[in-house]
Amino acid sequence: MHAPPIERLIEQFERLPGIGRKTAERLAFHILNAPHDQAAEMADAIVQAKEQIHFCAVCRNLTDQPVCDICSDAKRDGAIICVVETPKDVAAMERMHEYKGSYHVLHGSLSPMDGVGPDELTIGALLQRVQRSAPSEVIMATNPNIQGEATAMYLCRLLKPLGLKVTRIAHGVPVGGDLEYADEVTLMRAMEGRREM
Amino acid sequence: MHAPPIERLIEQFERLPGIGRKTAERLAFHILNAPHDQAAEMADAIVQAKEQIHFCAVCRNLTDQPVCDICSDAKRDGAIICVVETPKDVAAMERMHEYKGSYHVLHGSLSPMDGVGPDELTIGALLQRVQRSAPSEVIMATNPNIQGEATAMYLCRLLKPLGLKVTRIAHGVPVGGDLEYADEVTLMRAMEGRREM
Numbered sequence: 001m002h003a004p005p006i007e008r009l010i011e012q013f014e015r016l017p018g019i020g021r022k023t024a025e026r027l028a029f030h031i032l033n034a035p036h037d038q039a040a041e042m043a044d045a046i047v048q049a050k051e052q053i054h055f056c057a058v059c060r061n062l063t064d065q066p067v068c069d070i071c072s073d074a075k076r077d078g079a080i081i082c083v084v085e086t087p088k089d090v091a092a093m094e095r096m097h098e099y100k101g102s103y104h105v106l107h108g109s110l111s112p113m114d115g116v117g118p119d120e121l122t123i124g125a126l127l128q129r130v131q132r133s134a135p136s137e138v139i140m141a142t143n144p145n146i147q148g149e150a151t152a153m154y155l156c157r158l159l160k161p162l163g164l165k166v167t168r169i170a171h172g173v174p175v176g177g178d179l180e181y182a183d184e185v186t187l188m189r190a191m192e193g194r195r196e197m
Numbered sequence: 198m199h200a201p202p203i204e205r206l207i208e209q210f211e212r213l214p215g216i217g218r219k220t221a222e223r224l225a226f227h228i229l230n231a232p233h234d235q236a237a238e239m240a241d242a243i244v245q246a247k248e249q250i251h252f253c254a255v256c257r258n259l260t261d262q263p264v265c266d267i268c269s270d271a272k273r274d275g276a277i278i279c280v281v282e283t284p285k286d287v288a289a290m291e292r293m294h295e296y297k298g299s300y301h302v303l304h305g306s307l308s309p310m311d312g313v314g315p316d317e318l319t320i321g322a323l324l325q326r327v328q329r330s331a332p333s334e335v336i337m338a339t340n341p342n343i344q345g346e347a348t349a350m351y352l353c354r355l356l357k358p359l360g361l362k363v364t365r366i367a368h369g370v371p372v373g374g375d376l377e378y379a380d381e382v383t384l385m386r387a388m389e390g391r392r393e394m
Contacts (some may be wrong), residue, residue: 001291002284003261009246012239016224027213029285031243032250032259039247042209043240046228049206050236053229062229064200087199088226094198 006032058129060105060122062087070094070102077101079136083126083155085109085143093141101139104129109147110154123155130164140168203229255326257302257319259284267291267299274298276333280323280352282306282340290338298336301326306344307351320352327361337365 002010006028013024031039055061056068059081063069070076070090080101084090090103106121118124130138138159142148156166199207203225210221228236252258253265256278260266267273267287277298281287287300303318315321327335335356339345353363 001288003250003259003265005242005246005249005261006259006284009242012242015235015239017227018220018223023215025285025288026215028246029283030214032246032284036247038212039243042212043243045202045206045209046236046240046243049202049225049229050233052202053200062200062203064202068200086226087229088222091198091222 055105055122059103060107060125061090061103062105075100078133080139081126081130081135081137082139082141083152084141085148085151089141089143101137106142106151109142109151111147118154121151123158126155127158130159130162135164137165137167140166144169252302252319256300257304257322258287258300259302272297275330277336278323278327278332278334279336279338280349281338282345282348286338286340298334303339303348306339306348308344315351318348320355323352324355327356327359332361334362334364337363341366 001007009028009031010021010024013019013027014021016024019027031042052064053062054064056063056065056071058067058071058078061068061070065072071078077100081104082093082099082101083104083106084093085106085108087105090105093099093103104122104126106123106126108116108121110116110118110121138155140152140155142151152168156168159166198204206225206228207218207221210216210224211218213221216224228239249261250259251261253260253262253268255264255268255275258265258267262269268275274297278301279290279296279298280301280303281290282303282305284302287302290296290300301319301323303320303323305313305318307313307315307318335352337349337352339348349365353365356363
């Protein structure tokens with residue numbers, strides 16, 4: 001019904017998570033109505049982000065530097081490693097302005113049903129990192145849902161035999177929810193109440 | 198907090214209508230996690246749509262042809278012109294698979310408060326078109342809200358003196374709503390019940 005380039009643009013928006021047909025149409029027509037500069041900037045931002053962003057050599061968070069801003073910050077305590085599922089979780093933790101340690105980003109959680117095993121996550125990199133740096137504490141801040149808990153338990157069983165202190169954030173974060181949507185106070189409670197596993 | 202290319206991508210998504218900060222983050226990280234091909238396709242779809250899409254020489258709908266598919270379709274009745282506000286409204290009308298006339302897309306509605314007067318719409322093109330082709334009927338299918346009604350009234354006052362039959366779609370479409378979100382049956386009722394202005 002739409003001209004092919006419009007249809008193609010709508011389909012591209014529809015591939016994004018949480019974007020249905022109606023919303024995709026609305027976004028596509030917004031682009032078509034927007035000044036050429038704005039559309040070009042958007043296309044460029046997509047290309048540039050994909051080109052410039054890669055994993056931090058230390059924590060595997062997304063960065064445009066060889067080592068991310070947090071890992072290269074001398075004021076941060078690299079001896080404490082907070083293990084999270086996604087870069088969005090790092091952003092959520094940073095928003096509370098309380099945590100001064102470092103992170104490790106798994107890029108997912110164990111989910112055998114979806115074919116996500118240990119090799120699909122950055123668990124090997126985490127093991128190498130803790131064996132090299134012998135951190136004083138590894139905090140499991142995976143999501144408080146089934147996959148997140150299973151991932152925390154799995155990592156705990158790998159890390160404890162290495163003589164490491166492994167803790168889990170408290171269930172201040174609502175069970176079944178996503179860490180990403182927790183507010184700063186809830187996250188702070190969760191961090192304060194963390195207990196050894 | 199995010200690396201600059203990520204922040205820039207998030208900001209670009211935030212400029213889209215109805216997309217807040219959280220959703221923009223979600224979309225940006227989806228792009229960053231997606232295969233390079235998919236991101237490149239999306240950027241390309243934006244650029245190509247902006248490059249290839251322009252106004253149909255007849256009805257002012259968006260098209261990648263000199264004249265759009267509807268205006269160049271010999272099976273459609275060019276002597277009936279359905280005046281709508283946006284290309285999305287054309288798509289909504291076409292979804293009912295009942296209307297076999299042509300369209301005229303105004304690209305907005307009269308809204309003096311927002312600085313949208315007759316010159317900001319494609320009203321001049323509509324007048325030239327009806328003077329050239331003398332259509333048998335001009336159907337006002339602008340939105341059933343204040344601006345849409347005012348636009349229909351304004352156009353009626355311009356077109357009736359030219360001896361044209363001007364009709365308004367019936368208020369089957371919910372008053373205060375957007376034509377774009379009307380279902381096929383409601384649109385059909387609205388078309389069937391159209392009356393002369």
